[in-house]
Structures are given as C-alpha cells and as structure tokens.
Amino acid sequence: MKAAIEVRGLGLRYRLYPSAFDRLKQIVAGERKRFYREQWALRDVTFDVAEGRSFGIIGPNGSGKSTLLKVVCDLLAPTEGLVRRRGRLAALLELGAGFNAEYTGRENVFLNASLLGMPREQIERVYPEIVAFSQLADFMDQPVKTYSSGMFVRLAFSVAAHVDPEVLVVDEALAVGDAVFQHRCMKKIADLRARGTTILLVTHDMNALSSLCDEAMWIEEGRVRLVSSPREIVQRYLAWVYENRDSELRISSEVDRSGVLRYGDGRARLERWGVVDETGGATTMLVPGERYEVVLDAAFHADVAEPILGFQIRDPFGRELISMNTTERGTPLPPARAGERLTVRFAFPWPELAETDYSLSPAVASGTQENHTVLDWIDGDVILRSVPTSRVLGLFRPHDVTLAVERRGTEVPRPEGS
Amino acid sequence: MTDVVEIRPGRVEIPSLRRFGATLREHRYLLWQLAVREFLGPFRGSLLGAFWAFATPLVLLFVYAFVFSFVFRMRWGGSVSESFLSYGLVLFASFIPYSFLSTALIRSSSLIVSHGGLVSKVVFPLEVLPASVLISGLLQLAVTTSILVVLAPVALGAPLTGLLRALPVLALHLILTAGLTFFLSSLAVFVRDLGTVVGIALQVLFFLTPITYPESAFPARFRWVQEVNPLAVVVRLWREAILFGRGPDLASLGTLAAMALVSFAAGYWWFHRTRKAFVEVL
Numbered sequence: 107m108k109a110a111i112e113v114r115g116l117g118l119r120y121r122l123y124p125s126a127f128d129r130l131k132q133i134v135a136g137e138r139k140r141f142y143r144e145q146w147a148l149r150d151v152t153f154d155v156a157e158g159r160s161f162g163i164i165g166p167n168g169s170g171k172s173t174l175l176k177v178v179c180d181l182l183a184p185t186e187g188l189v190r191r192r193g194r195l196a197a198l199l200e201l202g203a204g205f206n207a208e209y210t211g212r213e214n215v216f217l218n219a220s221l222l223g224m225p226r227e228q229i230e231r232v233y234p235e236i237v238a239f240s241q242l243a244d245f246m247d248q249p250v251k252t253y254s255s256g257m258f259v260r261l262a263f264s265v266a267a268h269v270d271p272e273v274l275v276v277d278e279a280l281a282v283g284d285a286v287f288q289h290r291c292m293k294k295i296a297d298l299r300a301r302g303t304t305i306l307l308v309t310h311d312m313n314a315l316s317s318l319c320d321e322a323m324w325i326e327e328g329r330v331r332l333v334s335s336p337r338e339i340v341q342r343y344l345a346w347v348y349e350n351r352d353s354e355l356r357i358s359s360e361v362d363r364s365g366v367l368r369y370g371d372g373r374a375r376l377e378r379w380g381v382v383d384e385t386g387g388a389t390t391m392l393v394p395g396e397r398y399e400v401v402l403d404a405a406f407h408a409d410v411a412e413p414i415l416g417f418q419i420r421d422p423f424g425r426e427l428i429s430m431n432t433t434e435r436g437t438p439l440p441p442a443r444a445g446e447r448l449t450v451r452f453a454f455p456w457p458e459l460a461e462t463d464y465s466l467s468p469a470v471a472s473g474t475q476e477n478h479t480v481l482d483w484i485d486g487d488v489i490l491r492s493v494p495t496s497r498v499l500g501l502f503r504p505h506d507v508t509l510a511v512e513r514r515g516t517e518v519p520r521p522e523g524s
Numbered sequence: 525m526t527d528v529v530e531i532r533p534g535r536v537e538i539p540s541l542r543r544f545g546a547t548l549r550e551h552r553y554l555l556w557q558l559a560v561r562e563f564l565g566p567f568r569g570s571l572l573g574a575f576w577a578f579a580t581p582l583v584l585l586f587v588y589a590f591v592f593s594f595v596f597r598m599r600w601g602g603s604v605s606e607s608f609l610s611y612g613l614v615l616f617a618s619f620i621p622y623s624f625l626s627t628a629l630i631r632s633s634s635l636i637v638s639h640g641g642l643v644s645k646v647v648f649p650l651e652v653l654p655a656s657v658l659i660s661g662l663l664q665l666a667v668t669t670s671i672l673v674v675l676a677p678v679a680l681g682a683p684l685t686g687l688l689r690a691l692p693v694l695a696l697h698l699i700l701t702a703g704l705t706f707f708l709s710s711l712a713v714f715v716r717d718l719g720t721v722v723g724i725a726l727q728v729l730f731f732l733t734p735i736t737y738p739e740s741a742f743p744a745r746f747r748w749v750q751e752v753n754p755l756a757v758v759v760r761l762w763r764e765a766i767l768f769g770r771g772p773d774l775a776s777l778g779t780l781a782a783m784a785l786v787s788f789a790a791g792y793w794w795f796h797r798t799r800k801a802f803v804e805v806l
Contacts, residue, residue: 120804121804126713126714126715126716126805127714127715129714129801129804129805130711130714130715133714133797133798133801176803177531178531179647180529180531180647181644181647181803182800182803182804183531183533183800184531184532184533185533186533187532187533188530188531188532189529189530189531189532190528190529190530190531191528191529191530191531192527192528192529195529195647196647197646197647199645199646200641200645203641203642203645203646204641204642204645204646206561208568209561216557217554217557217558217561220551220553220554220557221554221642221646221648222646222648223551223648225553226553229553
C-alpha cells in the first residue's frame with residue numbers, strides 16, 4: 107500500500123532569538139553571524155502512515171508532538187530530513203482558529219470552511235449537515251460572541267469534520283467540549299476513518315488512541331521511543347508514566363511535570379486527591395470487596411454557581427471503567443464562593459477488577475452533566491493497583507457468582523443456592 | 525488534487541507567477557470573503573453600514589477642497605475653472621491613487637500579526653492575506669471612482685473615454701502597491717514598530733506628491749523628486765487620463781512599469797523568502 111505520509115529522519119532545530127528583530131538580522135546576514143541559541147525540538151523522526159490508516163502520536167508535554175504536526179502540515183520548515191505527503195490535507199491544529207467573534211455562526215462557517223480548502227459550491231452543499239451536526243440551527247445568525255464556549259467548540263468541530271479531506275491531521279482537538287459531544291466527535295472521526303481517510307492524530311487520550319488508531323508512536327524529547335500497535339504503546343507508555351512518579355496521595359499543586367495533562371480555566375483547583383482505606387490511610391493497592399474512599403479536595407478561586415466534583419478510573423487501555431461525580435450521584439453541590447474549599451468523599455467497595463494498574467483522574471467542573479466547563483482536570487495522575495485475592499480473568503468478575511452444573515443421563519442433586 | 529508535497533529543509537521555494545495565479549483562483553472564494561471583511565469590517569454593526577464607504581471619502585474631499593481653495597486660495601490653473609466643485613473634483617481624483625496605496629500599506633503593517641491565529645494554526649496559502657487587502661482596496665477605489673465618473677463630466681466636461689485611458693495606469697499602480705504590500709506585511713512580523721514608520725512615511729509622501737497642488741507649483745530645482753516618486757507619476761497620469769482624457773504618454777508609462785515591476789518582484793520574493801519564519805515568530 108502506498109504511504110500517504112512518509113517521514114524520514116526528520117529533525118527541527120529551533121533557533122531561539124532574543125527578539126524578533128534579531129531573527130530579521132539573521133535572514134539578512136545569512137550564515138556569517140549567529141544571533142541565536144539552538145535547540146532541537148525534533149530529531150531523527152521516521153515513520154510511515156499508509157493510505158487509509160490512522161496513526162496516533164503520544165508523548166508527554168513538550169515532547170515535540172505538535173511541532174511534528176506543524177512540520178507535516180508545512181507550517182514549520184524542518185532542519186533536516188524529509189516529509190512526503192499525498193492527498194488533500196486538512197489540519198485541525200486548534201479548533202476554531204480563524205473564527206471571528208463579531209461575525210455570525212453562518213459567516214464563520216463559510217470563512218472557516220474556505221480556509222480549510224473547500225470550494226464555495228461544496229460549502230453550500232454541506233452547510234445543512236454542518237448545522238445539523240453542531241445542533242446550533244437556531245443560533246447560526248447570531249454573532250459567535252454570544253455563544254457559550256461549548257457551542258463555539260461544537261461549531262468549529264462540525265466545520266472541520268465536514269471538510270472531507272484525504273489526509274486529516276488532528277491535534278488534541280478532541281479534549282474539549284462536554285462528554286456527549288466528545289463522543290460524537292470520536293464517532294465522526296471513526297466514520298471518516300471508515301471512509302478511507304488517512305488520519306494523523308496527536309492525543310493525550312488513551313481511549314482515543316486505542317479505539318481510533320491502527321498504529322501508534324510514542325515520542326519523547328523530540329525522538330521516537332517506539333512505533334507499535336496502539337495497545338502496546340498505551341501499555342508501555344502508562345507503565346513509563348507510572349515508573350516516573352510516586353503514587354502517594356499528593357498534597358501539592360505541582361504536578362505539571364512528567365507527562366501529566368492538567369487543564370482547566372483555573373476558577374478552582376484540586377488541592378488534594380487520592381484513595382484512602384477504612385483506617386483513613388492513603389493507599390494505591392486496592393483489594394476487591396474492601397471499602398475505600400476517593401477523596402477530592404478543591405479550592406475555589408472564584409464564585410462557581412454549579413460546582414461538580416468527580417473522578418474517572420481508567421484501565422491501561424484508557425478505557426473508562428468507573429466514572430462518578432456529585433451531580434450524577436444525585437448530590438448536587440451548593441454554589442461555591444471564592445476562597446471556599448470543598449471536600450467530597452466517594453465511598454464504595456472496590457470491584458473485582460483484574461490485577462493491573464488503573465489510573466485515577468480527578469476533576470472539578472462547573473455546570474451540568476451535559477454541558478459543563480472544566481475548572482481543573484488532572485489526567486490519570488494517580489496509579490491504582492487492583493490486588494484481587496484470586497486471579498481475575500477478563501476485565502472484571504461480578505461479585506456473588508454462583509454456578510449450576512447439570513449432568514445428563516444420571517440423576518445428580520443440584521448444588522445449593524442455584 | 526493528489527499531487528505529492530515534499531517538505532525539505534533549505535531555502536524556501538518561490539512559487540512561479542503561474543502558481544500564484546492558480547492559488548488565487550483556487551482560493552477565490554476565501555479571497556473574496558476576506559476582502560469583503562477588510563472592506564466592510566470597519567463599518568460592521570454601525571447604523572449606516574456600507575454607506576460610510578461612500579460618505580467618508582466625500583466628507584474628506586469636502587474638507588480638503590474647502591481648506592485648499594478658500595483658506596489657502598490654491599488654484600489649478602490651466603483649463604480647470606475656478607469653481608469650488610472643480611477644484612474639489614481635481615483634488616478628489618488625485619486622492620484616489622494615494623488613498624489606495626496608503627490604506628493598503630497601513631493595513632499591511634499589522635496584517636500577519638492580526639491574523640496570527642490563522643497563520644500559525646491553519647494551513648492555507650498565506651499570499652491570500654495581502655491579496656485580500658488589495659482587493660478590498662480595489663473595492664473602495666471602485667466606489668470613489670464611480671463618484672468621480674458621475675460628477676467629472678458634468679463639472680469639468682471630462683470625456684468618458686478617460687476611464688479607459690486610466691486603466692493601464694491603475695493596473696501598474698496595483699502592481700506597484702502589491703509589491704509594497706507583500707514587502708511590508710512580511711517585514712512587520714519582525715519589526716513591530718513598522719506601523720509608526722509607515723504612518724510617517726505616508727504623510728511625507730502625501731505632501732511630496734502633487735495631490736493638493738498642481739505639479740507646476742512644485743519648485744523646479746526639486747522637480748527630480750516628482751520624477752523618482754512613483755506615486756507622483758501615477759497621480760499625474762491618472763488625473764490627466766480620467767479628468768481630461770489625455771495620455772498616458774508611453775515614456776511615463778514605461779518608467780512607471782519599470783518601478784512597478786521592481787517593487788513587485790522584490791516584495792514577492794521577500795514575502796516568500798521570509799514566510800516560513802512567521803510561525804516561529806508568532
């Protein structure tokens with residue numbers, strides 16, 4: 107099969123200039139004098155994406171993922187190596203880049219779609235689909251500045267998803283919007299993939315990586331660590347993330363090191379999170395059947411009308427196994443005031459999950475289940491290990507399992523309790 | 525289009541003019557939308573909207589005509605009658621090429637930076653941005669010229685063929701301005717105080733160009749300034765053609781063409797030479 111994207115020995119060296127004017131001096135002076143410091147953002151990157159395949163890239167913050175996409179899109183010039191690309195490309199490096207708040211939804215759709223390379227007739231043809239997908243039919247003639255951030259993102263994604271390119275490049279664009287819309291985005295990308303679109307995807311989301319990609323690459327400090335199946339990449343990457351941190355209940359807000367994705371608008375911050383056992387001590391080894399509490403402690407830096415605290419527990423493939431929050435549990439929180447702190451404890455018996463590592467992602471948000479803004483989200487920060495007393499095959503074992511055995515031919519009494 | 529794109533280090537390729545043309549054609553709808561935004565953007569949300577595109581130049585014309593004909597008591601001489609309206613129209617005509625140039629250059633000095641989000645996050649041909657500024661300028665020029673074409677035959681007895689004679693001058697002026705637009709829009713990314721410099725330079729240019737006065741009023745020993753100032757050549761040829769149906773003489777047209785081509789070649793080359801650095805700076 108032909109490669110839609112070939113990357114060979116790609117390297118990009120940033121020249122760090124003290125000022126933009128020094129950069130100009132450099133262009134004029136040629137190679138006679140140096141006005142910069144050098145730093146390699148990418149080095150010796152080689153991979154192929156075959157036509158119609160979908161390729162995921164994962165790596166800690168600052169590892170060069172986004173830079174790599176920009177080089178592939180021809181936005182940044184490489185220092186060495188080569189990128190060869192076939193087919194019409196659409197890039198989603200940032201949702202809604204190029205939207206103008208003063209203009210209406212409709213005007214923005216038309217301009218954005220033409221920026222992404224669609225001719226007029228095609229835009230007019232798919233416009234109804236774009237509007238339908240975004241579910242914003244009643245708002246199309248209003249300026250985008252009247253939209254909520256969720257609506258804005260929905261519209262931006264809808265445009266991008268209808269460009270129908272041969273090669274789609276996506277940078278983290280999925281990590282936005284509410285859960286329902288995120289799901290629809292994933293589905294849309296899966297559809298594009300099914301139609302034979304080649305996809306190059308940068309993500310922090312293990313779920314997206316394992317469900318959307320045929321192949322994956324892990325990069326670190328600008329170099330390729332591993333190219334393999336998404337399954338292996340996710341496993342090895344999570345193992346590495348696990349090794350590189352301590353998994354104690356953390357009393358700190360300094361977690362932005364070694365690959366933890368933390369985002370939110372900062373109106374509230376998680377100060378303390380983790381799991382405690384019945385004695386009240388922090389733990390990461392969880393025995394099925396024992397009761398534990400997931401403790402979340404958030405400090406509010408602004409008034410928040412509808413705070414939600416919650417968490418997700420995901421398996422090594424990034425699949426969400428357990429997800430709870432105060433609203434969904436029927437305990438909506440009262441409005442929080444700036445300066446206030448809230449602690450929520452979710453107590454439950456640990457299910458019979460297979461013996462492996464699980465990641466805990468605590469979050470504080472504002473709004474409703476369907477439509478909320480993330481105030482602080484820490485992705486997969488605490489690694490928990492399930493330690494069942496007997497080996498669990500599969501993902502998990504329901505509790506209270508009983509068996510009935512029936513033997514034909516001879517009369518045998520049934521076992522008790524069937 | 526399934527052609528192969530190869531991205532390699534080294535010098536940036538300067539696209540041929542044919543490629544440039546093809547790019548603009550392919551993205552004509554984008555170009556048009558951006559140009560309309562440039563043109564009508566400032567009036568957006570205002571009560572009278574596009575009416576201001578007509579009203580603003582008319583008000584300016586009136587004020588200039590009043591000050592120069594009543595306060596400074598300037599006269600054009602020659603065949604132009606001494607009425608207030610005639611003076612105003614000559615001034616108005618002279619103002620059109622200047623205003624095209626100055627609007628484009630002022631806009632250039634913030635163009636790439638103000639579209640920073642687009643330039644660094646969206647894959648599209650960057651030359652569309654300066655091109656949209658020029659098209660927006662042409663729209664404004666069409667508005668003002670249409671006022672002129674209606675009023676001039678009445679007030680000055682200007683021949684209707686004047687517009688045809690003015691077209692080659694306009695084409696060269698467009699090429700001249702395009703070169704400067706390309707050059708400045710790129711330079712402004714690296715030199716943020718370019719806007720101020722451009723503002724001052726345009727003021728100087730305004731008074732060194734026979735816009736508010738006839739060429740004959742310019743002292744003879746500084747006449748060379750008019751010769752090397754391409755805008756002076758444009759204004760002279762344009763005014764002669766559109767108001768009096770004269771010219772353009774081939775010698776002046778040739779000089780102008782040479783200046784326009786140098787400007788375009790240099791500006792176009794510079795823009796493409798530097799465009800790869802835009803994303804890094806932004």
